[in-house]
Amino acid sequence: MGRECVQFSNTQDYQMAHALATTDGKTAMMYAGETPWHGLGTKLDEPATSREAITAAGLDYNVELKPIYTGDGTLIPQRKAVVRDDSRDVLGVVGNSYQPVQNHQSFGFLDSIVADGQLRYHTAGALGKGEKIWMLAKLPGEIRIKDSEDVTEQFLLLSNSHDGSSALRVFFTPIRVVCANTLGLAERRGRGQGVSVVHKGDLAAKVGEAQKILGLAAKFYDSVEERINHLANHYPSREQLTVYFERLYPDSPDSKNKRAENVRSELFRLFEEGRGQDIPETKLTTWAAFNAVTEFVDHHRTTRGKTDRDRASSRLESAWFGSGAALKARAWDEALDLAV
Template identity: 70%
Template sequence: MMYVGEIPWHRLGTKLDQPATAREAITAAGLDYRVQLKPLKTDDGNDVPSRKAAVRSDTNQVLGVVGNGYVPVQNYQAFGFLDAVVADGGLHYHTAGALGRGEKVWMLAKLPGQIQVKNSADIVDKFLLLSNAHDGSAALRVYFTPIRVVCQNTLSLAERRSQGQGVSILHKGDLEAKIKEAQEVLGFATRFYDDAEEQINRLASHYPTQAQLSAYFKELYPDPEEGKDNTRAQNVRQELHRLFEEGLGHDEPSIKHSTWVAFNAVTEFVDHLRPGRGTNDVERASRRLDSIWFGTGARLKQKAWNLALDMTLAV
């Protein structure tokens, strides 16, 4: 992994001066390997004609098993289509890394401008998150990923109809097509962040009752089936109430006790306090990143966002 600027909260990666190209970022992040397709054989030596192994060139690790029609998108190809936008100052490569054995790679790119919540000191930066999977599990996609500066919470604000799945990129080889793809992505991003700013300010201008707040947290962390121990759910909800009062940046007068703060109590818990699994700190950080961007953490934050918007419309 590589990063630009301050050390990320997960403390992973190599610090780099502002990279000008995707290839520079990829090299610093240790992602300058290729993915090759190799034939598969059974234990007794028989060919498997319909499948191939996607193999990482530098370690010979098998990243996944794919069909014969699968064509790898190499790491420099996956992110390089944005180079033209970076060159004209419309975007900055910020962070890049890999998850697992390298089967999933990602890069954060920072867009110019910020969202200032209710004209306060609460600032949200605008990012694109690019992700590609070498195991055939997902296409090359771009997600719109706002990050709240004060606490580095990654916010999941996708529209309901997209289900948080981002924008697929159809990779074409010529430079003109790549520039067009990048411009289309920036167009999507502009519309997304214009809508996001309006919705964030709506949350920040709504103040839930205690009953609404309790119901909101219980919808996200409900009690288990009758007869089962509900201690964990109660403890999480208690922690969410604490974060609502004491979370990072929640004492800002213009947003205090708002639905925006309730939503950020959830994002702070998911990103920074939710227990992670792994045998060491690096593995736990990697799995947490995978969860908050692509897994159960992202889905929980998406649900929290939609429920928060619903709460502002409740009579």
Template identity: 40%
Template sequence: MSANVETMFYVRETPWHGLGTKVGEALFSQKALELSGLNWNVIQKPIYTSDNILISNYKVNIRESDDKVLGVVTDRYKIVQNKEAFSFTDSLIGEGCKYETAGSLQNGRKVWLLAKLPDKYKILDDEVTPYMVFSNSHDGTGAIKVAMTPIRVVCNNTLNLALSNAKRIWSTIHTGNISSKLNEAMKTLLLAESYMENLDYEAHYLSRKTISDEKVLEFIELLLPLPDNASKTQEKNINLLRDDMKLRYFDAPDLIDLPKTSWRFVNAVSDFATHINPLRKTKNYKENLFSKTIDGNPLIDRAYALVESIV
């Protein structure tokens, strides 16, 4: 397990597989809270200098179970407990809400949970399942985020395109009335239906835009450019990545029978971005891959922009 993952469970092989402990089936919130290791509270304490002088306007967030210091925050910072995150998600999704992964990173400073939304969709005969991700930080460095992420079931590829006319991410800082802000998030995420409708529209639109093999190769070079004054090793590595992306477009079993269209290209890039093993694995590359599940993957969005530009 990566050094940055503290505790985690997951149900199935996902785009961020390899982290945490696998369980047999999706879990209801109480069991998910326990198996993810998130059944702890955060408390705030004042901060003093070594001379016992109170430092005004700041507090320290501490994990109550083991007195682990999570971060220094302003006195306006409002805590969202892990249990509250699960309760919010239960309320949003409704009866039968189950979780497929949850856990903490960086010794509890960052936490997340992921649940499957109840609706299933067909996009160009592909089953696409939307998931909701709730992420939070207890160290004062990040916002509360709620995101809807569609996943193409046949290959576990994310399809979280940055559509200009449909929102899929809501976020807020840890100040003010957090309860009312979460209610606002609930209203926003109920627009998931709108996002899926727009994604379906874009898929049909892109499926009608044919793309030549030459254009595919051109786009791959634009997506994976050689740096200026590249060394032989860099050139070799970029060419390996380009070959991998080409293979996914031309020969992937789930795409090979599709017409050569812009939609096929976007899916090939999604497959590459979701599952590629980097040539140099940093200790937290899987966490970075997971964060792109929430925030969106710049490579997929660039591919989408490229095919959108085709006349």
């Protein structure tokens, strides 16, 4: 055809995967410090600069837009394929108005948020064949609950897709240090947790708004600190806890299915014995009940996969972006209702 293109025998030839990507046989992920709960990726001794993180996480590739032809050579109008420039893998099919945001631009977006250029990345990686990427960077400051050893650090989690499935998004992501749980504290109805940049229009102008995120993050974390301390001063009864966990995991209409009952039993165990639940100032509080849910999602929830790696990567994807993240957001809302 005289030029590089993508030829599909069927427009459904492309299907997205959710496992962690591999680059040159290595898991496309980096992390700094202690090995995380999922045990995957390239270990770095210290949090990384954007350049270091891109290389260690296998994100040093660009994407290109290519025309699509059917098997008989007919051009498919109004559609283009998103192709990796190194592996030539097709990452997705998008419309003509789609504008890619390269991985280095995503890192640059976060780098520009902190004026002194000292933002450091604790983890980064890619899913599937590289169609979805993320990076996690720590902001200055922390939330110390009731002046105790229970500390929550303030992070920004950026995710971006190369398949048209989602915008570039920056989430404000608190992480409880004692258990490394990602808390997923969305404001009610999803408002106030972050910002999105759609892959259309003047992307440069939108990226130029990055520094406004720092002010939004400060407001978000001020609100979160107040609410966490409120939860940490509320001591629910056993009956209230039962209702709380039942709202999150109600019984199945099938009376023979004991899964929800078993999950609730595990949540009660984590409420009393989970990581960080022995801190005197927050023990047996509604804050502890919420963290029983986050620990369950991040560390214990059953996931699908043929290998340990597949199961671990599925758990990560769910906990940060999928059904696990949604469950944690519901648990946060229900905890706030419980502590009224």
